[in-house]
Amino acid sequence: MNTPHHVIIAGAGPVGLLLACELALAKCSVLILEKSDDPHSLLKQLPFGIRGLNAPSIEALHRRGLLEEMEVPKRLQNPFTGTRTKQAGHFAGIQFEHDNIDTSGWPQGLPYSLLSEMAELEQVLTRRALSLGVEIRRGAGITDVAQDADGVSVTASMAGQQRTARAAWLVGCDGARSVVRKQGGFEFAGTEPEFTGYSAKVDLVDAELLARGRVVTERGMYFQSQPGYLNLQDFDGGAFHQTGEPVTRDHLQAVLRRISGVNVAIGALHVATTWTDRARQATSYRNGRILLAGDAAHIHAPLGGQGLNLGIGDAMNLGWKLAATIHNEAPDGLLDSYQAERHPVGVRVLDWSRAQVAVMRPTPEGRALNAIFRDLINTRHGATYFACRVWGLI
Structure with missing residues (x-):
């Protein structure tokens, strides 16, 4: 683990793997450290592993030729019956239907939403990353992070031994309990859970x-x-x-x-x-040579499947900017635009999640809100608005 790399990524989930692919495409050397020995889990497989892909994520995966390698979105229209239903999505469990959505004027071509499986997405991204020369070390849980003006040193526990790797940059994609976020000195602000x-x-x-x-x-x-x-x-x-x-x-x-x-x-x-439904977000996505993406940067309730799409957007935004910085091709302020562009998107998604919790509270106030939202979603304008938000079109 003493071989220097341009970037060390903590976490071999979809966000870390996609970011590694983006960096490797730009001729950056990447090492992924993943604390889990085995990527397989029943919770990543259907039905628990079902994840909705929104329009920006579908476009990003298609642009990289990854969508075509995924079989689940091709055959899975309804997660439980295998057939198409009127249901198009939901807000706080309140369904909106395809027939109520006005798609006139929307861009045509790729689908606006697709259903995917977390296990398959990780497998597709892992194959792509390995084919691009990304090194993946599993069973490597990060225990310590230290940065200086020239790079970042990362200590990881592997087979009972502490080993150190060094790179010019470190990106934490290691989830809600991110060690990189904690060790890197990031503030994680937000609200406490209700359920x-x-x-x-x-x-x-x-x-x-x-x-x-x-x-x-x-x-x-x-x-x-x-x-x-x-x-x-x-x-x-x-x-x-x-x-x-x-x-x-x-x-x-x-x-x-x-x-x-x-x-x-x-x-x-x-x-x-x-x-x-704990909703927290790093106040900054960058601290020197350490950056955050995905759940390491923001957490919220998984209502409506927004987390994966938010993380995919992070990876696509950060990848080319970090690569340009590494190759000394970036104009001043380019890497800082990652924070400027992605942090507000995270704020919006966290508020969307909080709003759903408010509508789902088992209280008289929550039931009153629920009834009003049901009326709104059952209108054409309402269904169109909620579809646009869930599918990432506005």
Whole structure:
């Protein structure tokens, strides 16, 4: 790990991999350090791994010849039935329909939205990165970061040993709990959570007792996409997620019963994870020779699938600017324009996420907002506006 590189990227998720591809296309040498040994996870596969791609992301992937390598968007029109439905998307779980959207005057050609799978997207990007000469080291969790005027030294734990790598630049794409962000001295400002979200695969006893689809109750929300595939929102202020405790069968069953009001039983728990609507953003995306992108730069509730698209936009914006800087071809201020252009986009997405939480609160105020938004979304102008926002057209 002593070979110098132009850039070290922390994190081999979609954002880190896409950024590595952009830099490698511009003849930059890139090393990716990824703390996980194994990229495979049930939570990255369908149905949990489903992610919506908006128009800018579709265009970016198409421009790089990556969209054509992905099979899931070609065959997956509806994530649960495999057929096209009237549903075009949602805001806070409130559906808007294709027939209500006015697309006259919109650019024609590529789709405005597509469904993808996180696992496949990572596989496609990994193949491309490796073909371009990107070096990927898995099982390399970063423990320390230090920068000086000439570059950045990164210490990572590999096979029980501490090893150091050095590069001219470091980009943290290492997710919501980013070590690079913490070690790099970035301020992470925002708002605290209102709920703990659960995603789990279980064996349900008498699964038919639970309604299919998204069900909002006075105690929260549950969503059963397929029998045994559950998403829950428990408005506990994010308390359980913040404990860091593993999700047990008994705990998940208690939460499900309380939210649904149904005495349903969980026979077995296969996999589960928690998340929250905590919304925070780095006040600056750059500190000297260290930059942030993706969830390392901004976190929010995964409502409406905005996070992946926000990260793809970061990578596409940063890649060519950092490459031009590395090759001494950048005009003054070019790299700083990454912050100037992408930070406001992040602010807008975080507020979009907060607004959805407000509409989903199991309170009289939340239900009143929900009713008003339902009326708005069911109008042609309303459906068109929400489609434009969700699909990244405005």
